Amino acid sequence: xxxxxxxxxxxxxxxxxxxxxxxxxxxxxxxxxxxxxxxxxxxxxxxxxxxxxxxxxxxxxxxxxxxxxxxxxxxxxxxxxxxxxxxxxxxxxxxxxxxxxxxxxxxxxxxxxxxxxxxxxxxxxxxxxxxxxxxxxxxxxxxxxxxxxxxxxxxxxxxxxxxxxxxxxxxxxxxxxxxxxxxxxxxxxxxxxxxxxxxxxxxxxxxxxxx
Numbered sequence: 001x002x003x004x005x006x007x008x009x010x011x012x013x014x015x016x017x018x019x020x021x022x023x024x025x026x027x028x029x030x031x032x033x034x035x036x037x038x039x040x041x042x043x044x045x046x047x048x049x050x051x052x053x054x055x056x057x058x059x060x061x062x063x064x065x066x067x068x069x070x071x072x073x074x075x076x077x078x079x080x081x082x083x084x085x086x087x088x089x090x091x092x093x094x095x096x097x098x099x100x101x102x103x104x105x106x107x108x109x110x111x112x113x114x115x116x117x118x119x120x121x122x123x124x125x126x127x128x129x130x131x132x133x134x135x136x137x138x139x140x141x142x143x144x145x146x147x148x149x150x151x152x153x154x155x156x157x158x159x160x161x162x163x164x165x166x167x168x169x170x171x172x173x174x175x176x177x178x179x180x181x182x183x184x185x186x187x188x189x190x191x192x193x194x195x196x197x198x199x200x201x202x203x204x205x206x207x208x209x210x211x
C-alpha cells in the first residue's frame with residue numbers, strides 16, 4: 001500500500017491537469033482576424049489569432065489552432081439614435097471578448113431574455129470590437145495633440161484640436177449634401193470657386209449659374 005508521500009506527486013499532477021483544463025475552458029478575451037463580415041446582420045466570422053497548447057492522451061503538449069468563431073456580433077459605438085460604423089474587411093484585426101453567459105436569445109430578440117444554453121465564458125459567446133491591431137499595423141504619423149477620424153494611411157482625416165479647431169484633410173473630393181449650408185460669421189476661401197447652381201445676391205433676387 002502506498003504512503004501519502006508516495007501518492008502526493010501523482011495527486012499533485014492530477015490536480016494540476018484538472019486546474020489547467022478548468023482554466024483553458026474559461027474564455028475572457030483574445031485577438032482575432034476577420035474572415036468574413038455580414039453587413040446586414042453586422043456579424044463576422046473570426047479566426048482566433050492565438051494558438052493554444054493542448055495535451056494529448058499521452059500527455060504530450062501540442063499547438064492547436066482554435067476553431068472559427070461564427071456569427072460574432074461586431075460592436076460599433078452607438079447610442080441616442082446615432083452610430084459610428086466602419087467598413088469591416090477580410091483580414092481586419094479585432095478583439096473578441098466573451099460573455100459571462102449565453103446571450104443567444106438576447107441577441108436574437110432584444111430585451112431581457114432567459115439563457116438558451118447554460119454556459120459561461122464559452123467560445124460561442126464572443127463579441128468583436130474593431131479596436132485592436134498588432135504592432136505591424138500600428139498607425140503612422142499618430143497625432144499626439146488632437147483627436148482624429150482618419151484613414152489608416154492618413155490621407156483623409158478630420159482633426160479636432162483645442163488650439164486649431166476642426167481641420168478636414170483629403171486628397172479626394174469632399175462632398176456636402178444638405179438642405180442648406182450656412183458659413184459664417186467669417187469665411188475664407190483659398191483657391192478657385194465654381195458655382196453651378198442658381199444663387200441669390202445680397203440685395204435679393206436671383207441670378208443665373210456662375211462658374
